[in-house]
Amino acid sequence: MHNDTILETRGLTKEFRGFTAVRDVDLRVRRGSIHALIGPNGAGKTTCFNLLTKFLVPTRGQIVFNDVDITRERSSQIARRGVIRSFQISAVFPHMTVLQNVRIGLQRQLGTAFQFWRSERSLAVLDARALELLDEVGLTDYAQLRAVELPYGRKRALEIATTLAMEPELMLLDEPTQGMGHEDVDRVTTLIRKVAVGRTVLMVEHNMNVIAGISDTITVLQRGEILAEGSYAEVSKNPQVIEAYMGSTDATLQGAHA
Known part of the structure; x- marks a missing residue:
């Protein structure tokens, strides 16, 4: 090779x-x-x-x-x-916000996958990086919207952001x-x-x-x-x-x- x-x-x-x-x-x-x-x-x-x-x-x-x-x-x-495939981690949490979806991608990357019982405060550390990723895909204005409310094309941008969160x-x-x-x-x-x-x-x-x-x-x-x-x-x-x-x-x- x-x-x-x-x-x-x-x-x-x-x-x-x-x-x-x-x-x-x-x-x-x-x-x-x-x-x-x-x-x-x-x-x-x-x-x-x-x-x-x-x-x-x-x-x-x-x-x-x-x-x-x-x-x-x-x-x-x-x-x-x-090696990350986009739909594997698409917006699988429709009732969470756009920001929370990306944050979950970041948690998975950290290996603390799905530890939802952790305090919100410890997760806030990830928010800065999540917001950077949302900015990269043009979703800053949608950060607090629930994923289910996103327009169709923007859902793909969210999938790409959560994919990017996995490095x-x-x-x-x-x-x-x-x-x-x-x-x-x-x-x-x-x-x-x-x-x-x-x-x-x-x-x-x-x-x-x-x-x-x-x-x-x-x-x-x-x-x-x-x-x-x-x-x-x-x-x-x-x-x-x-x-x-x-x-x-x-x-x-x-x-x-x-």
Whole structure:
């Protein structure tokens, strides 16, 4: 593994009964980059993410993070190593405030997870850092709002803030702009670009405009295998990729040259 590679998979394969969802995937994510995983529905993107975050155990293959084989580690172990997936710690406490949600992320990072019986005063120490994180994702004005009351696009910003609270070295974002209107998509895209500075981001995303704007490298999956890889300019001109997306209502490469 090159030391500029933060995450590598070697022959990663996942078989379900009589069906191979991911087949011999060799993925290499460069440290400090934004790497997108795309592909039509059923391409294996989510399965791949689930393998990387230990929601699923691979049938075969290796996962290497920072030169350490993490294939057999549990999700809690890889989280401690700094591999954090956004939805794992999304705004899971809808009736707590935005600030409290981020504070819980900070508590988990400290290893005092879920010690809700601790006094409010001892938690107040975390507030300064929580407010810094809210500022980073543009949620300062929403700090005292209950998470359930947040507008949809801002909920994603809260997820990203709680993810940042866990001090991720590698952030895994699972369809961060799914179900959003243009304005929210633009805001979240800008946010991802901002929080990616000094970090590594691996994201599954349907929206080609988002990917075109921020990805350094794009890996295209089709039927569980890597179809193509490269920059947006390279991938979007690839005849096999264009063909894979044609007839797919899932996403389109047309008009995505923004």
